[in-house]
Amino acid sequence: MLNIIWVCFFLVAFAVACVQFACGDTEVFGRMIDSTFDMSKLAVMDIALPLIGVMTLWLGILHVGERAGAVRVLSRLVGPFFGKLFPEIPKGHPATGQMLMNFSANMLGLDNAATPLGLKAMHSLQELNPKKDTASNAQIMFLVLNTSSLMIIPVSIMAQRAILGAANPTDVFLPILFATYVSTLTGLIVVAVKQKINLFHKTVVGWIGGITLLLGLLVWLFSTLNREEMNVVSRVAGSGILLLLIVGFMAGGVYKRVNVFDAFIDGAKEGFQVMIKIIPYLVAMLVGIGLFRASGAMDYLLDGLSWGFQSLGLNTDFTGALPVAFMKPLSGSGARAMMVEAMTTYGPDSFVGRLSCLFQGAADTTFYVVALYFGAVGIKRTRYAIGAGLLADLAGVIAAILLAYLFFA
Numbered sequence: 166m167l168n169i170i171w172v173c174f175f176l177v178a179f180a181v182a183c184v185q186f187a188c189g190d191t192e193v194f195g196r197m198i199d200s201t202f203d204m205s206k207l208a209v210m211d212i213a214l215p216l217i218g219v220m221t222l223w224l225g226i227l228h229v230g231e232r233a234g235a236v237r238v239l240s241r242l243v244g245p246f247f248g249k250l251f252p253e254i255p256k257g258h259p260a261t262g263q264m265l266m267n268f269s270a271n272m273l274g275l276d277n278a279a280t281p282l283g284l285k286a287m288h289s290l291q292e293l294n295p296k297k298d299t300a301s302n303a304q305i306m307f308l309v310l311n312t313s314s315l316m317i318i319p320v321s322i323m324a325q326r327a328i329l330g331a332a333n334p335t336d337v338f339l340p341i342l343f344a345t346y347v348s349t350l351t352g353l354i355v356v357a358v359k360q361k362i363n364l365f366h367k368t369v370v371g372w373i374g375g376i377t378l379l380l381g382l383l384v385w386l387f388s389t390l391n392r393e394e395m396n397v398v399s400r401v402a403g404s405g406i407l408l409l410l411i412v413g414f415m416a417g418g419v420y421k422r423v424n425v426f427d428a429f430i431d432g433a434k435e436g437f438q439v440m441i442k443i444i445p446y447l448v449a450m451l452v453g454i455g456l457f458r459a460s461g462a463m464d465y466l467l468d469g470l471s472w473g474f475q476s477l478g479l480n481t482d483f484t485g486a487l488p489v490a491f492m493k494p495l496s497g498s499g500a501r502a503m504m505v506e507a508m509t510t511y512g513p514d515s516f517v518g519r520l521s522c523l524f525q526g527a528a529d530t531t532f533y534v535v536a537l538y539f540g541a542v543g544i545k546r547t548r549y550a551i552g553a554g555l556l557a558d559l560a561g562v563i564a565a566i567l568l569a570y571l572f573f574a
Contacts, residue, residue: 170532170551174453178460185461196459204455208447217440221433223281226411227266228432229425231259233417238262246372250353250362253293253303260289264307266410271529272315283311284541285435291542299546300539306356308538308550312494312531313352313557316345319526325505326522331513335390340568341526346380348528348561355553446540450532454495463491482574483566485510485517489524490562494531494555501525520569527561 178197185193237257247254247261254260263286270279286307294301300308319341326334350373357364364370390398418425457463471484486507493500507521531554539547 171449171453174457177462178453178456181462181465182460190461193460197456200455200459201452204451205448208451209444213440213444213447217437219281221437224285224435225429225431225433226414227263227282227285228435229418229423229428230410230414231432232423232428233414233421235262235414235417245368249366249369250306250357251303252362253301254290255293258289258293260286260293260303263289267311268315271311280537283307283538287538287542291544294542296546297543300544300548300550302360304539304544305548305550305553306353306360308534309352309356309553309557310349311538312529312534312554313345313349313561315349316341316526319522322504322522322526325501326508326513329505329508329513331508331518334513336572337519337522337526340523340565340572342380342383343568344523344527344561344565346377347564348557351560352553352557355556359549359553442543443537443540446536447533450536451496454532457495458492463488466491480570482516483520483569486520486524489521490527490565493524493528494558495533497530497533500530516569516573519573520565523565523569524562527565528558531555531558 182193182197237259241257243265244256244261247264248256251261251264263282267279267283267286270282287304290301290304290307291297294304319338322337322341323334326337354364356362364373415425418428467484467487470487471481474481474484488503489500489507492503504521504525508515508518511517513519531551535547535551535554539545539550
């Protein structure tokens with residue numbers, strides 16, 4: 166699947182570029198070549214190298230937590246629920262706790278912490294994988310839940326709205342929460358149906374119901390706060406939980422009489438090795454995405470969709486924000502740039518400006534996450550992981566459009 170999509174990026178981009186050239190755009194091939202260099206540099210200099218330090222830090226801290234037994238405690242805590250969603254994982258396996266920490270970091274908007282935790286979890290799942298070049302059921306479920314990216318506190322989006330002068334930067338909080346919940350639930354259902362997992366088991370229903378109730382309480386809590394209070398609570402909660410995690414792991418290591426420093430070093434050594442494996446996958450995927458954009462194929466796609474919606478007599482107010490929706494599965498930085506461009510062009514408090522924020526928060530960078538996580542463990546056959554992830558993204562996009570009309574039209 167990944168091979169087909171990657172080749173299609175190149176073939177479609179070249180075909181569109183030929184059309185552009187025939188129509189008089191003599192610079193199109195130059196832009197595409199420049200894009201290959203820019204995306205290669207982005208993959209290595211702006212993503213891989215900075216991530217080496219973060220990976221080194223967090224894999225070291227996580228190794229301390231494993232030695233201290235914290236990961237086993239987390240595994241027992243969510244074991245009954247994860248046991249139904251990930252039946253391949255043995256009871257009490259470290260991967261369960263690692264996945265929980267990754268999901269928690271994602272929900273709090275702590276991207277720098279979520280990535281190394283997720284990569285560690287993927288490595289643990291790979292140890293259980295009998296076919297090392299093919300994604301296992303557990304790896305697919307984990308990746309799709311990761312790409313659907315349930316986010317409770319969209320701090321970066323609200324901060325960007327504040328920078329651009331939005332009257333109420335936090336007014337997108339509730340719709341983003343609802344949209345990303347729809348995306349996550351869709352991804353869970355799609356993979357569960359494919360893997361024949363019983364979602365009506367009382368344990369699964371209880372956990373999903375409990376999570377839904379918790380989200381409802383958080384919505385109520387944040388609805389009682391003004392903009393400044395919400396930003397403060399978001400920052401304090403995210404940073405505080407992260408710091409508590411670090412201190413807790415260190416304290417647990419001391420209590421268990423673990424050599425904390427040596428444990429940290431042993432885990433930190435994995436950071437550099439993991440990133441070296443990831444770089445080729447990142448370069449390949451980002452170059453393909455860059456060519457698709459530089460050729461003008463993305464513009465043709467958006468224009469065609471706008472024409473189609475108009476032909477059906479539908480309201481097309483939302484089409485101005487669609488570049489963010491289409492770019493998000495391909496590139497997080499690209500989608501963020503398009504979100505800023507939409508708010509700058511239309512205004513942060515416009516319908517398009519707000520909807521672009523909803524698209525940014527509704528899902529994650531599916532192709533990037535696939536290249537990053539599967540590339541780290543050498544997975545070449547992704548099976549239905551990309552398809553399920555894109556379906557979750559689509560559900561998030563549709564939910565975001567409906568919620569935008571409900572809240573802001």
